[in-house]
Amino acid sequence: EDKVVQSPLSLVVHEGDTVTLNCSYEVTNFRSLLWYKQEKKAPTFLFMLTSSGIEKKSGRLSSILDKKELFSILNITATQTGDSAVYLCAVEAPTPFGNEKLTFGTGTRLTIIP
Amino acid sequence: NAGVMQNPRHLVRRRGQEARLRCSPMKGHSHVYWYRQLPEEGLKFMVYLQKENIIDESGMPKERFSAEFPKEGPSILRIQQVVRGDSAAYFCASSQGRVTPYNEQFFGPGTRLTVL
Numbered sequence: 001e002d003k004v005v006q007s008p009l010s011l012v013v014h015e016g017d018t019v020t021l022n023c024s025y026e027v028t029n030f031r032s033l034l035w036y037k038q039e040k041k042a043p044t045f046l047f048m049l050t051s052s053g054i055e056k057k058s059g060r061l062s063s064i065l066d067k068k069e070l071f072s073i074l075n076i077t078a079t080q081t082g083d084s085a086v087y088l089c090a091v092e093a094p095t096p097f098g099n100e101k102l103t104f105g106t107g108t109r110l111t112i113i114p
Numbered sequence: 115n116a117g118v119m120q121n122p123r124h125l126v127r128r129r130g131q132e133a134r135l136r137c138s139p140m141k142g143h144s145h146v147y148w149y150r151q152l153p154e155e156g157l158k159f160m161v162y163l164q165k166e167n168i169i170d171e172s173g174m175p176k177e178r179f180s181a182e183f184p185k186e187g188p189s190i191l192r193i194q195q196v197v198r199g200d201s202a203a204y205f206c207a208s209s210q211g212r213v214t215p216y217n218e219q220f221f222g223p224g225t226r227l228t229v230l
Contacts, residue, residue: 004156042118042205042221043157088156097162097170100217104149104156 002027006089006105014113017079021108023089024071031100033065033072036088038107043088046074076110084112116141118208118222119188126228133193133200135225139208146189147219148181151203163189164211196229203227 003026013019025033032050036043047056049065049072056063060079065072076083086107095101119138127133139146144165149157162170163183174181178196183189193200203226207219 006156036221041223044221045218048218090157095170095172097172099145099162099170101159101162101170101172102147102157102219103159106154106156 002091002093002101002103004089004091004103004105006087006108008108009106010109010111012111012113013079015079015081017112018075018077019079019110021074021076021087021089021110022071023073023105025089025091025103026070027091027093027103029093030067030091031094032092034090034092034102035063035072035074036090038086038088039084046087079110079112081112081114084110086110118143118206118220120204120206120222120225122225123223124226124228126230127196128230129197130195133196133227133229135191135193135204135206135227136188137191137206137208137222138188139206140220143208143210143220145209145211145217146183147207147209148189148191149205149207151205151224153202157205160191193227196227198229201227201229 007022035046047063052067060077063074088107090102090104146163148160159173161181178194180192203224205224206222209219
């Protein structure tokens with residue numbers, strides 16, 4: 001069974017700090033790894049990673065994938081209170097039914113203190 | 115361009131009642147996915163549907179749960195004879211289908227089901 005483990009489970013930092021969130025996975029037929037931000041509603045897409053070693057960046061957020069060691073990290077620099085959320089990692093893999101399925105980790109709850 | 119819509123946003127049921135959750139996919143999307151999120155847990159895949167077809171229901175509990183996506187109208191997730199353990203947030207996502215390089219799923223705001 002596909003498995004995604006995120007760490008830490010929760011993290012509290014002060015505004016301006018830099019944080020690193022971790023995601024490790026075990027999956028058959030890996031296709032991609034995705035990061036989502038979940039505030040009090042729908043998860044919103046942040047990044048999709050398919051290739052090792054290529055950093056994706058969006059403003060203060062960046063992410064990288066290591067397919068050999070089976071993990072990814074999400075970095076947030078100069079954190080702001082608006083970054084407070086649960087960050088979800090998911091891996092995408094094909095199923096015998098012809099579709100792709102997302103397997104999610106439990107998430108990291110990030111709290112930014114002003 | 116409305117996103118994925120779910121209703122109701124909050125649903126309270128007593129044990130033994132039926133819960134019916136609705137999901138209207140984004141315009142142009144014909145693929146629907148249902149996920150369940152228990153408190154302090156990640157999203158767990160339940161079922162994947164295309165119009166009038168259930169493609170993958172490997173994540174659905176064997177009893178009391180069913181899903182449909184009719185030719186007209188929203189997708190429905192139905193839970194019969196609810197129990198307290200069914201209390202969770204149920205998210206729907208939709209996609210266009212396999213479009214390289216990635217079949218992005220767009221999530222709705224979720225329905226929070228509380229069973230008393």
